[in-house]
Amino acid sequence: TVGRMMRAVPVTAKPETSLEVFRQEVPLGAVQRVVVVDSDRQYVGIAYPAEAAIVTGEHRSVRDIMHHQDHFLLPGMTVKEALGMFESAEADALPVLDGPDTRQVLGLLTEQYALRRYNEELDRRRREVSGE
Secondary structure: OHHHHOEOOOOEEOOOOEHHHHHHHOOOOOOOOEEEEOOOOEEEEEEOHHHHHHOOOOOOEHHHHEEOOOOOEOOOOOHHHHHHHHHHHOOOEEEEEOOOOOOEEEEEEEHHHHHHHHHHHHHHHHHHHHOO
16 A cells, blocks of 8 residues: 555645745755645645756745645555556655645655556566466
8 A cells, every 4th residue: 555655755845935945955956856735734735846946036935836736645545546646647756645634744655666566566466376
């Protein structure tokens, strides 16, 4: 399940954080993505530091570069369901939330890791069936 595969979220940001502060707190290359949470720690989107590096203008905030606000995974989802969510969201990683109403971030899952685990399980089952 997604709950067993997710990883901890290393970095979060608030949507109202200015891009200038965001660039200082999350230097380019430190992480690929940052989970954005509101003051109640509820998920509101994902921001990419690489995008923050190229967006200019005064009074710009993390809110201006948020993506995937309505896309997330739940811990009880199967790998196959998660892969469908990655495809529909056109995302390479999505947060795992405790529920659609409370939206508390439990972790993060990348599509690459989910695919690897899915393929490992398929190989294991194939070997069981073929008697290897």
